[in-house]
Amino acid sequence: MPADSDTARARTHGGALLASELRVLFRRWRTWAMLAALASIPVLMAVVVRLSSEPPGPGEGPPFLDQVTNNGMFVAITALVLTTPLFLPLTVAVVSGDTIAGEASLGTLRYLLVAPAGRVRLLLVKYLSTVAFCLAASGTVLLTGWVIGAVLFGTGEATLLSGDTIGVGDAVVRSLLVGAHVTICMLGLAAVGLFISTLTDAGVGAMAAVAVLTIVAQVLGQLDQLAWLHPWLFTHHWLAFADLLREPVVWTSFTENALLQAGYVAFFGALAHGRFGTKDVLS
Amino acid sequence: MFMARTWSRWLPAAAVPLVVAGSVAFAAQAGADELPERTPEDVLTLLADRDHQPFSGEFEQTSDLGLPQLPGGMDLPDADGDAAAVTAALEALTSDHSGRVFVGEQDQARLQVFESFGERDVIVNGDEVWVYDSDENAVTHATVPADDRTATPDQRFTPDEVADQVIEAVGPSTELSVREDVEVAGRAAYDLVLTPRTDATLVGEVAIAVDGETGQPLRVSVTARGADAPAFQIGYTSLDRGAPDADLFEFTPPAGAEVEEIAAPAEDQGRDAAEHPEPTVVGSGWESVAILDADGGGITSEPLLAQLTTAVDGGRLLGTDLVNVLIADDGRVLVGAVPLERLQAAAAE
Numbered sequence: 001m002p003a004d005s006d007t008a009r010a011r012t013h014g015g016a017l018l019a020s021e022l023r024v025l026f027r028r029w030r031t032w033a034m035l036a037a038l039a040s041i042p043v044l045m046a047v048v049v050r051l052s053s054e055p056p057g058p059g060e061g062p063p064f065l066d067q068v069t070n071n072g073m074f075v076a077i078t079a080l081v082l083t084t085p086l087f088l089p090l091t092v093a094v095v096s097g098d099t100i101a102g103e104a105s106l107g108t109l110r111y112l113l114v115a116p117a118g119r120v121r122l123l124l125v126k127y128l129s130t131v132a133f134c135l136a137a138s139g140t141v142l143l144t145g146w147v148i149g150a151v152l153f154g155t156g157e158a159t160l161l162s163g164d165t166i167g168v169g170d171a172v173v174r175s176l177l178v179g180a181h182v183t184i185c186m187l188g189l190a191a192v193g194l195f196i197s198t199l200t201d202a203g204v205g206a207m208a209a210v211a212v213l214t215i216v217a218q219v220l221g222q223l224d225q226l227a228w229l230h231p232w233l234f235t236h237h238w239l240a241f242a243d244l245l246r247e248p249v250v251w252t253s254f255t256e257n258a259l260l261q262a263g264y265v266a267f268f269g270a271l272a273h274g275r276f277g278t279k280d281v282l283s
Numbered sequence: 284m285f286m287a288r289t290w291s292r293w294l295p296a297a298a299v300p301l302v303v304a305g306s307v308a309f310a311a312q313a314g315a316d317e318l319p320e321r322t323p324e325d326v327l328t329l330l331a332d333r334d335h336q337p338f339s340g341e342f343e344q345t346s347d348l349g350l351p352q353l354p355g356g357m358d359l360p361d362a363d364g365d366a367a368a369v370t371a372a373l374e375a376l377t378s379d380h381s382g383r384v385f386v387g388e389q390d391q392a393r394l395q396v397f398e399s400f401g402e403r404d405v406i407v408n409g410d411e412v413w414v415y416d417s418d419e420n421a422v423t424h425a426t427v428p429a430d431d432r433t434a435t436p437d438q439r440f441t442p443d444e445v446a447d448q449v450i451e452a453v454g455p456s457t458e459l460s461v462r463e464d465v466e467v468a469g470r471a472a473y474d475l476v477l478t479p480r481t482d483a484t485l486v487g488e489v490a491i492a493v494d495g496e497t498g499q500p501l502r503v504s505v506t507a508r509g510a511d512a513p514a515f516q517i518g519y520t521s522l523d524r525g526a527p528d529a530d531l532f533e534f535t536p537p538a539g540a541e542v543e544e545i546a547a548p549a550e551d552q553g554r555d556a557a558e559h560p561e562p563t564v565v566g567s568g569w570e571s572v573a574i575l576d577a578d579g580g581g582i583t584s585e586p587l588l589a590q591l592t593t594a595v596d597g598g599r600l601l602g603t604d605l606v607n608v609l610i611a612d613d614g615r616v617l618v619g620a621v622p623l624e625r626l627q628a629a630a631a632e
Contacts, residue, residue: 161417242397248531
């Protein structure tokens with residue numbers, strides 16, 4: 001592969017490409033609008049709980065909501081429970097579906113490939129910038145959740161699912177783990193999105209396809225008749241982060257999920273490489 | 284030349300599934316260590332004579348009894364008394380569970396049963412017994428002298444307990460055999476098979492995987508007569524023979540939890556006995572039928588349970604692959620791992 005043998009110059013070029021890609025991504029209004037929408041969820045939730053006259057009882061509302069009044073940290077975790085099935089993947093679908101198809105529809109893909117970067121490098125850079133967005137997205141929910149929770153409810157001891165009590169420091173570690181799990185969950189989806197994005201020149205079409213796929217995978221995950229398929233769905237472990245809130249932590253689902261997502265990244269990354277490498281770039 | 288180049292671009296995409304399939308097959312194939320030959324009686328002795336050892340393990344329970352799965356944690360508005368107990372038992376049997384067991388020094392144990400966003404814990408530490416339900420944020424506490432403690436309902440759901448209950452029931456009506464060694468939770472194990480000597484039961488066989496080294500039961504599977512796959516299975520998925528952290532057995536009720544103190548067990552048992560009369564057992568071994576003088580009519584009036592049962596001669600039948608329950612017209616409830624005819628005969632006697 002010529003691009004890989006192009007030593008240091010090409011590598012710095014790749015770095016520059018990534019930096020410019022990130023600049024473009026995080027200068028877009030669309031990116032900030034999506035992050036703001038994500039941030040509004042923990043804020044809305046915390047304000048509503050604060051203003052309501054009766055605190056939610058155990059088992060009422062979304063998971064962990066009743067814990068919120070004891071420890072503001074749980075706002076972040078409840079917000080992640082709410083955003084993981086739909087809202088978060090939707091934003092990842094928009095960013096990942098747009099990677100190649102968006103450039104193609106704008107007619108800028110040709111110019112990106114004129115630079116001696118190579119198609120493999122461009123794919124990698126596009127994927128890494130999507131990963132950066134996944135981090136930013138779950139980080140936004142987590143951070144806003146922490147801040148609004150600490151402001152409205154204060155921090156204190158938190159109760160794990162097993163009934164054990166942990167202090168503030170431990171609660172921060174646990175919610176960071178949950179954030180890490182959710183981010184890893186989005187990596188497979190981002191790779192699927194990258195592949196779909198190489199299939200078409202219509203950015204919106206690719207975004208919609210990725211979003212629909214997310215829903216379809218979750219619906220399939222609900223059907224008992226397809227139990228054999230469930231462990232292979234990229235959505236299978238999305239809400240399994242409850243296992244990180246037990247005492248001691250159950251790592252099985254976290255590691256299984258990481259392996260599964262790695263498999264998705266490898267497979268759909270390879271598919272994207274195959275498709276993009278053989279594609280005629282006309283626009 | 285150009286074609287070859289095009290194809291080589293797709294090679295990685297073809298290689299990834301192969302690598303995944305290969306590693307999955309390899310992991311599944313990793314064979315068990317060779318264990319010395321043992322007769323069924325030796326394996327039974329190994330199982331019965333095992334020493335108390337600290338360990339921690341994750342377990343899984345799956346059941347496919349041929350019943351529709353009841354939605355877990357469902358609240359039945361007007362279910363109370365017997366109907367609620369039956370629904371709870373059905374829920375426990377028809378849904379799959381996973382969880383963890385920690386066993387420390389003598390009289391130290393902790394059981395965790397996982398739900399998707401919840402957990403039920405039973406912690407035993409010396410005389411102290413704590414039960415925690417995260418959905419309700421409710422704690423139940425009892426002080427029970429270790430001597431007169433019986434297993435709490437939740438404790439029945441560990442492979443150890445299930446195996447002990449099965450072994451207790453083994454009598455002359457059972458044929459014992461040992462199949463090819465199996466691997467459970469990374470341990471080489473004997474596969475002890477219990478086959479009923481009679482045709483008058485729904486149970487085809489019960490297989491217990493017994494750890495070849497320690498004698499600990501690692502998995503129990505019950506297969507219905509004529510079926511290929513187990514209708515009920517409970518087993519460890521991973522096992523760690525190290526002593527668990529002692530802090531796990533120290534339980535302090537979390538802030539805001541409702542704590543209910545349960546009185547001394549003697550009194551408790553008295554109350555229990557009044558509510559749930561002891562069943563009469565007819566027949567023996569695999570063919571035994573338990574007859575409860577409960578108010579069966581109340582159970583069938585529960586719409587959900589009425590839907591699960593079918594009308595048969597002499598009452599209504601709740602039929603599963605392993606167990607039949609006949610709610611007789613006179614309100615008695617007959618339970619047994621036997622065909623319907625046997626239940627009807629027992630009801631008529």
